[in-house]
Amino acid sequence: MEIKRVVVKIGSSSLTDARGKLDFAKLQDHVDAIARLKANGHEVVLVSSGAVAAGYGGLGYPARPVTIAGKQAAAAVGQVMLLNNYAEAFHKYGMTIGQLLLARQDFERREQMSHAYSALTELLKRSVIPIINENDSVSLAELTFGDNDMLSALVSGLIHADFLAILTDVNGLYNKNPNEYDDAIRYHFLDTLPKHLLDETSDATGSKVGTGGMKSKLRAARMALSLGVRTFIGKGKGPDKLVAIINGNGDGTYIGSDCLKPSLNVSEQWIALHSPVSGKIEIDDGAVRALMKEGKSLLPAGIKKISGHFLAGEVIQITDQKSHVLGKGQVNYSSEQLDEIKRMSSSRAMITVNGGHPEVVHRDNWVPWTAVLKPAAYERSATHE
Known part of the structure; x- marks a missing residue:
């Protein structure tokens, strides 16, 4: 290298x-x-x-x-x-x-x-x-x-x-x-x-x-x-x-x-390492797969539950239905708005709250928990001089 x-x-x-x-x-x-x-x-x-x-x-x-x-x-x-x-x-x-x-x-x-x-x-x-x-x-x-x-x-x-x-x-x-x-x-x-x-x-x-x-x-x-x-x-x-x-x-x-x-x-470093967490979003299995496997954004339809009070632009944790933390993301909607539009299609959600984003968390503003917060492979053996 x-x-x-x-x-x-x-x-x-x-x-x-x-x-x-x-x-x-x-x-x-x-x-x-x-x-x-x-x-x-x-x-x-x-x-x-x-x-x-x-x-x-x-x-x-x-x-x-x-x-x-x-x-x-x-x-x-x-x-x-x-x-x-x-x-x-x-x-x-x-x-x-x-x-x-x-x-x-x-x-x-x-x-x-x-x-x-x-x-x-x-x-x-x-x-x-x-x-x-x-x-x-x-x-x-x-x-x-x-x-x-x-x-x-x-x-x-x-x-x-x-x-x-x-x-x-x-x-x-x-x-x-x-x-x-x-x-x-x-x-x-x-x-x-x-x-x-x-x-x-x-x-x-x-x-x-x-x-x-x-x-x-x-x-x-x-x-x-x-x-x-x-x-x-x-x-x-x-x-x-x-x-x-x-x-x-x-x-x-x-x-x-x-x-x-x-x-x-x-941007990803700030989200992963330095941003304060203002709330939590629980998502369904389909949304988990979209985020973790398919590299997609989080949409309103995949949201199951909102915890905490947060504003648009703040950073939240995203969990699955077993409360496993999946990562952190910068959210496009407030907690109050998300309570109103959860489970909705993106088009309907945008009309309901007069929003400008089809995504709740865009994939560019999302960092998986394993990316930085839990650096992998610390347990391997070391070699001596």
Whole structure:
């Protein structure tokens, strides 16, 4: 599989020194490697942590702040430092950077998610290197990604990347903690992500300056796989490290085969992953067959029951008569209208409520539950290095 578009995620521990301050030599090392990728014809998007870690020293904190206000203030100061250093480092190669600060709310709003996709696509088209970080200065605690690992996975799916490289200070995934067990064995390649590995991996972060540990990276890898993006978790040094990684020679763990399904489009990703569910529609067996087997839209005639209150344009779950969830879709009619037109033919339904759509949920606005929400084949065996 040819790798054209690459997302590189760099964690705080890979950008800072032992005291938590921004390490320009480390940053330059990453920039050199990205420049080499670009020179080889690859498109690169950088998801970079490090703003809080870079900024808290300038605010007089002796260590990474633990309060929300402290983290937000440190991010505000550190983001400027981080981007200035990136701009200077990339300028040596004649490369232009662009900044995007994203929050979870940007993915939950369909229009903003679409705008983010358009902006990133245009930047790549213009050979600009987008540098993305979570908008830590204004994000609400309960609405954050928690770390940039998951953000990098979502960005990878959003732009239909071919490969995600998560760079960290650990050289991949082991069958047990290599710091505690001398006989720990590293996984070099995982065709899929076995559930037991995720369950057995600790949530703890191994760095004083980062927020995401190995479990965070595995969750991100699982998300990336479900969006059709192969993933690498590991480390490297020098200008050739990223070229080596995408060529299969990286110091870490590769997750995902060349046979991953293509990523969903932006609209489908929003419906599947980010949209709130406003209600539920139960459909009959004929409608189940039309949706699941024949790739057709959901029509009023197939509706058996409406649950909840929702408006046209909102997202609902669709279930069969045994309450099995089939998927999610953006509905063309409100719950009140559907109660009135269920079991009707499309032509009669449109006349009854003066509607403009023969479909209740068009097939282009429908995502089966198995497409993303339950990524398949996590239970297969892994191969050790």
